[in-house]
Amino acid sequence: MSKLVALKIDVSKIDKEKLYQGAKGIYLDAIVWLNDEADQYDNHGMITQSVSKEEREAGVKGAILGNAKVLMVKDDAPAPQAPKPIEPEQSDLPF
Secondary structure, three states: OEEEEEEEEOHHHOOHHHOEEOOOOEEOOEEEEEOOOOOOOOOOEEEEEOOOHHHHHOOOOOOEEEEEEEEEEEOOOOOOOOOOOOOOOOOOOOO
């Protein structure tokens, strides 16, 4: 199943110390938390800034950067096929 998710990020909340230079640009690690049900504002989740393992163990939580909204859900699985009926075998045997 695939989902189309729209993100709204408040870039002023990004901890600039967490930005890093990659091969093709400047990156930020973030996490999207998705819920099954929408909240009162029709959002299905939130985006938080990633923290290191050491920071997590020390109780540091990543800043909430914004919201996520599921726009579309598409079931990629093929439709189940009806089982083929079993036909009796035809043979030349007398019994």
